[in-house]
Amino acid sequence: MLIKDENGKIDILSLSFDELCEQITALGEKKFRASQIYEWLHVRQVDDFDKMTNLSIQFRGRLREVFCLKSLFIVKRLESAADNTLKYLYRLPDGNHVEAVVMDYNHGTTICISTQVGCKMGCNFCASTIAGFRRDLLPSEMLLEIYTAARDSGRRISGAVLMGIGEPLDNYDNVVCFLGLLSDEKGMNMSLRHVSLSTCGIVPRIRELASLGLGLTLSISLHATNNETRSSIMPINKRYDIDELLDACKYYFAKTGRRISFEYALIDGVNDSRENALELKRLLGGFVCHINIIPVNKIKERSYTSNRKNAQKFRALLEEMGLNATVRRTLGADINAACGQLRREYEI
Numbered sequence: 001m002l003i004k005d006e007n008g009k010i011d012i013l014s015l016s017f018d019e020l021c022e023q024i025t026a027l028g029e030k031k032f033r034a035s036q037i038y039e040w041l042h043v044r045q046v047d048d049f050d051k052m053t054n055l056s057i058q059f060r061g062r063l064r065e066v067f068c069l070k071s072l073f074i075v076k077r078l079e080s081a082a083d084n085t086l087k088y089l090y091r092l093p094d095g096n097h098v099e100a101v102v103m104d105y106n107h108g109t110t111i112c113i114s115t116q117v118g119c120k121m122g123c124n125f126c127a128s129t130i131a132g133f134r135r136d137l138l139p140s141e142m143l144l145e146i147y148t149a150a151r152d153s154g155r156r157i158s159g160a161v162l163m164g165i166g167e168p169l170d171n172y173d174n175v176v177c178f179l180g181l182l183s184d185e186k187g188m189n190m191s192l193r194h195v196s197l198s199t200c201g202i203v204p205r206i207r208e209l210a211s212l213g214l215g216l217t218l219s220i221s222l223h224a225t226n227n228e229t230r231s232s233i234m235p236i237n238k239r240y241d242i243d244e245l246l247d248a249c250k251y252y253f254a255k256t257g258r259r260i261s262f263e264y265a266l267i268d269g270v271n272d273s274r275e276n277a278l279e280l281k282r283l284l285g286g287f288v289c290h291i292n293i294i295p296v297n298k299i300k301e302r303s304y305t306s307n308r309k310n311a312q313k314f315r316a317l318l319e320e321m322g323l324n325a326t327v328r329r330t331l332g333a334d335i336n337a338a339c340g341q342l343r344r345e346y347e348i
């Protein structure tokens with residue numbers, strides 16, 4: 001994607017390989033130079049033109065005139081003593097902050113990244129919304145969340161979840177461009193089978209994403225089993241209700257064959273009753289999907305509570321009803337690894 005900064009310089013990390021080729025040949029250089037640069041950017045992931053040592057000093061200087069190569073500054077780095085989870089607070093070039101979390105699983109290392117600075121969606125249990133919305137992240141900035149963590153941690157990051165700060169489908173074009181760059185075999189080459197995108201339910205965008213057939217996993221933040229409750233905790237439900245949302249999910253499954261994951265943040269006295277479990281059965285019974293129960297994380301501004309024991313009880317209820325559900329493993333609990341918590345502490 002062709003994006004220029006305030007000085008008119010092209011954001012080089014947001015360019016696809018073909019776009020980079022066009023730009024480099026327009027400078028009168030051979031196409032193989034674009035291949036070299038693309039490899040420096042997306043495979044070796046260098047943060048400075050001067051590190052591109054197989055290019056002449058003169059050409060590096062020319063690149064610096066035409067392009068900008070951004071970097072993220074690590075403001076804070078927290079490592080969980082319990083499970084190696086790493087959390088980064090990054091400063092973006094314009095002074096805004098976002099968070100990313102690196103988690104080790106048996107099958108590999110996954111990073112949870114932010115897609116916007118803040119969020120407009122207003123879910124009332126979520127810390128990301130409280131610190132307010134500033135702007136969308138660019139494709140380059142989402143890639144840099146990964147490249148910077150990989151370089152700093154020395155870990156090989158093989159999966160990504162778009163579950164940090166922000167609503168990815170409210171930043172649709174940049175996110176789709178980012179996914180293209182991330183999975184490009186000439187670049188980072190991450191399989192989209194190892195990528196999940198989580199959304200609060202922007203229905204038309206779910207349908208658009210389905211038609212791209214990208215093969216990534218869609219996670220739906222459902223969190224409630226009827227419209228009254230869902231609208232009271234998630235304003236997006238007033239725009240697109242549960243029926244419309246589930247229709248879009250069925251369309252996504254029909255188009256991609258990918259099993260959908262439903263996130264269910266369990267909140268005491270709000271969505272944890274037997275009746276709620278029955279409603280879930282009515283909504284999701286027979287649909288190929290997975291339900292992820294998350295005991296709601298406490299945030300300062302709300303009195304919501306839940307714990308793993310309640311979550312296990314609710315899971316058992318769902319299982320009784322033949323639904324496929326697990327309680328999400330808690331990682332990084334000692335470092336406030338849940339979304340939005342660190343940025344908010346830092347900015348307010």
Ligand code: SAH
Pocket residue numbers: 121123125126127162163164165166167168198199200201219220221263265294295296297298299339
């Ligand atoms: N905007 C996207 C992705 C970011 S939030 C979305 O809504 O899906 C990532 C997940 O964390 C979502 O399922 C979100 O609902 C959930 N979440 C937010 N605050 C939470 C909290 N306090 N406790 C548990 N889960 C929370």
